[in-house]
Amino acid sequence: MTETVTDRAKPNFESFPDPENSGWFTWQLSDPTRFNGQILGKMIVRLDPDGRARTRMFPERRHTNLADNLHGGTILSLIDVSLFSCSRMFGLIEAGTAVTLDLSVQFLGAGKADKPLDAVAELLKETRRLLFLRGLVEQNGAAIAAYSGTIRKPTAR
Numbered sequence: 001m002t003e004t005v006t007d008r009a010k011p012n013f014e015s016f017p018d019p020e021n022s023g024w025f026t027w028q029l030s031d032p033t034r035f036n037g038q039i040l041g042k043m044i045v046r047l048d049p050d051g052r053a054r055t056r057m058f059p060e061r062r063h064t065n066l067a068d069n070l071h072g073g074t075i076l077s078l079i080d081v082s083l084f085s086c087s088r089m090f091g092l093i094e095a096g097t098a099v100t101l102d103l104s105v106q107f108l109g110a111g112k113a114d115k116p117l118d119a120v121a122e123l124l125k126e127t128r129r130l131l132f133l134r135g136l137v138e139q140n141g142a143a144i145a146a147y148s149g150t151i152r153k154p155t156a157r
Contacts (some may be wrong), residue, residue: 004040024046052122079119080100092123094154132149135147
């Protein structure tokens with residue numbers, strides 16, 4: 001398929017106030033057939049009063065393993081997406097072509113499919129090209145995983 005001017009003009013990302021969750025914004029790609037929409041489903045984001053950013057997903061049975069806990073890949077995917085959604089909430093990047101350079105995760109507990117799952121991040125440092133973040137994945141007040149990651153900001157075109 002050849003890209004057209006119309007294709008390039010269409011935004012790749014949509015974020016607007018979520019009508020079902022006051023104070024939250026949607027976090028979705030314009031193309032629902034891509035990974036985020038197909039695998040993770042609905043996600044929302046917000047800035048917390050303490051200055052951390054929170055990305056929430058709504059786990060379903062399809063996100064579980066044979067033990068009926070959330071699959072580690074689901075949690076890793078949420079964390080990876082949160083590096084970008086939180087960076088955008090901090091006003092540091094636009095949605096687009098930033099990339100994950102590294103991601104370290106420590107699994108602390110089991111998540112379940114019946115309650116929202118939040119990745120809560122804080123910015124540790126920003127350089128000209130890099131963002132260093134860390135956070136916790138939380139569900140119903142319990143820590144499910146701890147993480148730290150680095151993303152490279154998009155290259156100006």
